[in-house]
Amino acid sequence: MSTMPAHAGQERALVAAQSGAHNASRGWPPLHAWSLRHRLAVDLTIAVLALATVSGACVVGDPLGVHAAREALEAAQKRNADAREVLARLPALRDAAARTPWRAPRAGNSADDIRRISQLAAQSDLVVQVLEPGVAGGAQTEAFRSVKLVAQGTFAQLRRLLEGLAREPALTVPSELAIRRIGTGLSVSATLHVYDALAAVPLAASAAAAVRDPFAQAAAAGRAVDGWRLAGILQDRQRILALLETPDGVMTAQAGEAIGDARVLEIGPARVVVAARGTMRALGWAEPAK
DSSP: OOSHHHHHHHHHHHHHHHHHHHHHHTTOOOGGGOOHHHHHHHHHHHHHHHHHHHHHHHHHHOTTOHHHHHHHHHHHHHHHHHHHHHHHHHHHHHHHHHHSOOOOOOOOOHHHHHHHHHHHHHHTTOEEEEEEEOOOBOOGGGOBEEEEEEEEEOHHHHHHHHHHHTTSSSEEEEEEEEEEEETTEEEEEEEEEEETTSOOOOOOHHHHHTOOOHHHHHHHHOOOTTSOEEEEEEEOSSOEEEEEEETTEEEEEOTTOEETTEEEEEEOSSEEEEEETTEEEEEEBTOOOO
């Protein structure tokens, strides 16, 4: 008779005894000795852990697109609110359009722009140094031609030029404007945009009469220690600009726009807040930075 089956049985019994002793040392009964309630409790624990893991993965990975759908819904609600706001303004826009006289489309060109602007500059007594066509852009009603202008003169002469542009048949506005004080005069560098499809809006007489020379005021008050001074506030129905005297010259800026290593944080009716080199300063009328 072979003794191999007997030896195999003895080995299995020895392993089972060692496993039972090991589980007993940890306070756990062997698996075959677990009760039905114990097995159900373990199964439930494993199921809860698995469900929590899957739920976390769903929240993080968003496989069903719940987060994307929620963001799309919020964007649609915002567009709907914007559309309702536009619809609420439609009656006023229709009334304004009905009161606006009809204007035949105008077909201009760069040569005509140069001629008109040079005539206005001569009538305003500005000394033109550069006057040349630039790059065109836009489309349909927002199509424009650009003209580069560099001139010297006084603030009153520059104001007369801008008032003359406001009386032109086509809307002509400066998209970029830099003014630097040189001696007793000003050096003006501007990029003018000419919109043939849009009519110019003349300046109100009261607004034009109320404009004061900010450069004369700044010169009379003296320069700030660090070269920064509020020279003017330019505001219309859509935006507000600050006219700032800086060490590099006089420049215009909107809130949030950078000027060199400084940034304009806030523009109010009577002051401008500027941040530079880790410090904030408030510029008021004809007074240095605080």
